[in-house]
Amino acid sequence: MKKHNFFAGPAILPQAVLMKAAEAVNDFEGMGLSLLEISHRSPQFVDVLDRAVASAKKLLNVPDTHEVLFLTGGASSQFFMSAMNYLGSTQTAGYINTGSWSTKAIKEAKAYGTVIELASSKDKNFNYLPKGFDIPSDLRYLHYTSNNTIYGTQYASPPVSDVPYICDMSSDIFSRPVDVSKYMMIYAGAQKNMGPAGTTLVIVNKEELGKVDRQIPTMLDYNTHIAKNSSFNTPPVFPIYVSMLTMEWVLEQGGVEAMAKKNEAKAALLYNEIDRNPLFEGTVAVEDRSLMNICFLLKDNAREAEFIELAGQAGCVGIKGHRSVGGFRASTYNAMSEEGIQTLVNVMKNFEEKYG
Amino acid sequence: MKKHNFFAGPAILPQAVLMKAAEAVNDFEGMGLSLLEISHRSPQFVDVLDRAVASAKKLLNVPDTHEVLFLTGGASSQFFMSAMNYLGSTQTAGYINTGSWSTKAIKEAKAYGTVIELASSKDKNFNYLPKGFDIPSDLRYLHYTSNNTIYGTQYASPPVSDVPYICDMSSDIFSRPVDVSKYMMIYAGAQKNMGPAGTTLVIVNKEELGKVDRQIPTMLDYNTHIAKNSSFNTPPVFPIYVSMLTMEWVLEQGGVEAMAKKNEAKAALLYNEIDRNPLFEGTVAVEDRSLMNICFLLKDNAREAEFIELAGQAGCVGIKGHRSVGGFRASTYNAMSEEGIQTLVNVMKNFEEKYG
Numbered sequence: 001m002k003k004h005n006f007f008a009g010p011a012i013l014p015q016a017v018l019m020k021a022a023e024a025v026n027d028f029e030g031m032g033l034s035l036l037e038i039s040h041r042s043p044q045f046v047d048v049l050d051r052a053v054a055s056a057k058k059l060l061n062v063p064d065t066h067e068v069l070f071l072t073g074g075a076s077s078q079f080f081m082s083a084m085n086y087l088g089s090t091q092t093a094g095y096i097n098t099g100s101w102s103t104k105a106i107k108e109a110k111a112y113g114t115v116i117e118l119a120s121s122k123d124k125n126f127n128y129l130p131k132g133f134d135i136p137s138d139l140r141y142l143h144y145t146s147n148n149t150i151y152g153t154q155y156a157s158p159p160v161s162d163v164p165y166i167c168d169m170s171s172d173i174f175s176r177p178v179d180v181s182k183y184m185m186i187y188a189g190a191q192k193n194m195g196p197a198g199t200t201l202v203i204v205n206k207e208e209l210g211k212v213d214r215q216i217p218t219m220l221d222y223n224t225h226i227a228k229n230s231s232f233n234t235p236p237v238f239p240i241y242v243s244m245l246t247m248e249w250v251l252e253q254g255g256v257e258a259m260a261k262k263n264e265a266k267a268a269l270l271y272n273e274i275d276r277n278p279l280f281e282g283t284v285a286v287e288d289r290s291l292m293n294i295c296f297l298l299k300d301n302a303r304e305a306e307f308i309e310l311a312g313q314a315g316c317v318g319i320k321g322h323r324s325v326g327g328f329r330a331s332t333y334n335a336m337s338e339e340g341i342q343t344l345v346n347v348m349k350n351f352e353e354k355y356g
Numbered sequence: 357m358k359k360h361n362f363f364a365g366p367a368i369l370p371q372a373v374l375m376k377a378a379e380a381v382n383d384f385e386g387m388g389l390s391l392l393e394i395s396h397r398s399p400q401f402v403d404v405l406d407r408a409v410a411s412a413k414k415l416l417n418v419p420d421t422h423e424v425l426f427l428t429g430g431a432s433s434q435f436f437m438s439a440m441n442y443l444g445s446t447q448t449a450g451y452i453n454t455g456s457w458s459t460k461a462i463k464e465a466k467a468y469g470t471v472i473e474l475a476s477s478k479d480k481n482f483n484y485l486p487k488g489f490d491i492p493s494d495l496r497y498l499h500y501t502s503n504n505t506i507y508g509t510q511y512a513s514p515p516v517s518d519v520p521y522i523c524d525m526s527s528d529i530f531s532r533p534v535d536v537s538k539y540m541m542i543y544a545g546a547q548k549n550m551g552p553a554g555t556t557l558v559i560v561n562k563e564e565l566g567k568v569d570r571q572i573p574t575m576l577d578y579n580t581h582i583a584k585n586s587s588f589n590t591p592p593v594f595p596i597y598v599s600m601l602t603m604e605w606v607l608e609q610g611g612v613e614a615m616a617k618k619n620e621a622k623a624a625l626l627y628n629e630i631d632r633n634p635l636f637e638g639t640v641a642v643e644d645r646s647l648m649n650i651c652f653l654l655k656d657n658a659r660e661a662e663f664i665e666l667a668g669q670a671g672c673v674g675i676k677g678h679r680s681v682g683g684f685r686a687s688t689y690n691a692m693s694e695e696g697i698q699t700l701v702n703v704m705k706n707f708e709e710k711y712g
Contacts, residue, residue, distance in 0.1 A: 007395045197392075198595055
C-alpha cells in the first residue's frame with residue numbers, strides 16, 4: 001500500500017528524487033563509485049554544488065547583492081550565527097515571538113546586542129500571529145519565523161515594515177515566492193521542503209556583512225563560506241545532492257509560483273474538511289493558518305488513538321500532533337500529493353459516518 | 357572493471373555498507389518510507405543513533421567518564437569548539453603543529469586562552485613529526501593531529517606526556533586501538549574511516565566540561581548535545597546511519613585490533629614497493645609514515661601524468677597527490693582491500709619494467 005507521509009520533518013520528498021538518490025549511493029553518474037566516496041573537490045561534486053546554488057537562485061530570484069550558502073548545524077545554529085554576523089554590540093534587533101523556534105532565536109541573539117521582543121502570541125499557546133504592534137524604524141533587522149512547524153501558523157505575507165528582515169523559513173522555503181531583496185538573511189534547515197536532514201540553506205546579504213565589532217571563529221563567519229563557495233571544509237555531500245535534486249524537481253514542476261498554487265489547493269482541501277466535519281476543529285486563528293502544517297483536534301479527544309490507527313490503515317503516517325498542541329498535525333509540504341490529502345480527508349469522513 | 361578508490365576523503369566505504377545505504381534510501385526497514393523522510397524522533401531512527409553510539413563505545417572501549425556525540429560542522433568546527441568548551445581564558449594549552457589542520461586548530465584556539473605552539477615541522481614541509489621538545493606539565497591540554505591526511509605523517513603512539521590530550525583523529529579513527537581515558541577529547545570528521553561527509557564524531561570527557569568562564573551559544577556547548585543524546589536539533593540522519601553501518605562493519609571484521617593488523621599489512625605492501633622500486637621514493641621520514649595516507653613521488657616527475665593514467669586504466673582512482681606535496685597519495689583506509697593495494701603495486705612494477 002502506498003504510504004502518505006505527513007511527518008513534520010525530516011519529511012516527505014518526491015519519489016523521483018528518492019530513486020535518483022538511491023542510485024547515486026550505488027553508482028554516481030556511471031563513475032563506478034558511490035557519491036558517498038568521492039572527493040568534494042571532484043568536478044562531479046563541484047557541479048552538484050554549482051547546480052544547487054543556481055537552482056536556489058533561480059527559484060527565489062536571488063539578487064546579486066545576496067549569496068546562497070549550504071552550511072551545517074541546522075536552523076538552530078543560525079539562531080546565534082545570524083546575530084553574531086549581523087548585530088553589532090551597540091545595535092538593536094527586533095524579534096517577533098511566534099513559538100519555540102523564535103523563542104530560541106531570541107535567547108541566542110541576546111549574547112550579541114540589544115534584542116527586543118516586539119510582540120508575542122505566547123498568551124494563547126502561539127495559536128495566532130501577533131498584529132498591531134509598533135516596529136521601530138531604526139532596528140538593525142526584524143527577525144520572524146515565516147511558518148511555525150509546531151503550532152501551525154504561517155505569515156501570508158511578511159510583517160509590514162521597511163526594516164530588513166531576517167527570517168527562519170525552515171518549514172516553508174520554496175513553497176511560494178519570496179522577495180529576497182527585502183531580507184538581510186534567510187535561513188532554512190533542509191529537512192522539510194528542501195531535502196534530507198544535514199544541510200541548511202542560508203541566503204545572506206553580502207553588503208551587510210563584515211560590519212560587526214567582534215572576532216568570529218572562521219567556520220561561523222559567513223564571509224568564509226562565501227569566499228569558498230560553501231567548500232571551506234568538506235560540505236555534507238549527500239544532503240546537498242538530494243537538496244539539489246529536490247530544487248530541480250520544484251523547477252520542473254513550474255517553480256515556486258506553481259508550488260504555491262498547489263499548496264493552497266491542498267491546504268484548502270483539508271481545512272475545508274476540518275471546518276465542515278462536526279467531529280473536528282482547527283487549532284489556529286483562521287487568518288494565520290499554515291499551508292504547510294495543518295493542526296487540528298477531535299472534539300472528543302478520547303478517540304484520538306483510534307483516528308490515528310484508522311489513518312494508518314489508509315496509509316497516512318506521521319499525523320500525531322506535537323506534544324505542545326496535541327491532536328493531529330498533517331504536514332503538507334511540496335512533495336505531498338493531493339491524493340495523500342484526499343486519503344486523509346476520506347478517513348475523516350468515514351470517522352464522521354461512524355461517530356457523527 | 358572494479359574501481360579501487362584511493363581518494364583522501366570523502367573516501368572509500370565498504371561495499372556492503374553502500375548497498376544497505378542505497379536500500380535505506382529506497383525503503384527503510386520495510387517501513388514503506390525512505391530513511392530520508394522519517395522523523396528523527398521515530399523509534400527507528402532513535403535506534404540508529406543508539407546503535408551508532410554503542411558501536412563507537414565498543415570499538416574504542418570508551419570509559420564512563422566520556423560521552424560519544426555525533427555533531428555537524430566537520431573537524432573544522434571542533435578547532436574552535438574544543439578550546440571554547442575546555443580552555444579557560446587564563447589557562448594555557450599546548451599544540452603540536454604537524455600541518456595544515458594543526459595550524460588551523462592553533463589559529464582558532466587563540467581566541468579563548470593562551471596557546472603555545474610547542475613544536476612544528478613546518479621547516480621541512482611537515483614531512484616528519486617533531487620530537488625531543490619540552491611539554492610543560494601544567495597545560496590544560498595537549499592538542500595534536502594523530503594522522504596528517506595531506507602530508508602523510510602519523511603518530512605510531514601519542515606524544516609522551518601526562519597532560520590530557522585533545523586529538524584530531526579525522527583520518528585514522530577506528531583504524532587502531534586508542535586509550536580514550538588519556539584524552540580530554542577526540543574528534544573526527546566522518547568522511548575518512550567512519551562514513552560519508554556530514555557528521556563529526558566527538559568524544560568528550562564530561563567531567564572536564566562546564567569549567568570555562570564564558571557564555572557559549574547553546575549549539576556550541578557539548579553539554580547541550582550530551583543532555584539530548586545528539587538530538588537537541590535534527591541530527592544529520594543519513595550520514596549518521598551510514599556511519600553506524602560502517603562502525604558495525606568494523607566490529608564484524610574483528611574490531612579495531614583486527615583493522616590495525618590489516619592496515620599495517622596493507623601499508624607495508626605499498627611502502628615496500630616504494631622503497632624497492634628504483635623509480636619511486638617516499639616523501640615522509642620513515643619512522644613517521646602514515647598507514648592511512650601514503651605519499652610518494654616519481655623521481656622523474658615528468659612521468660607523473662602517465663603514471664596516473666596507467667593507474668586509472670587498472671582501476672586505481674584518486675591517487676593524485678595533494679598540491680602541497682605533489683606526486684601521489686594513496687589513501688588506504690579501513691575499507692581499502694589488499695587487492696586494491698596489490699593492483700597499484702603492480703602498476704608500479706609495470707612502470708619499472710617500462711622505464712627502469
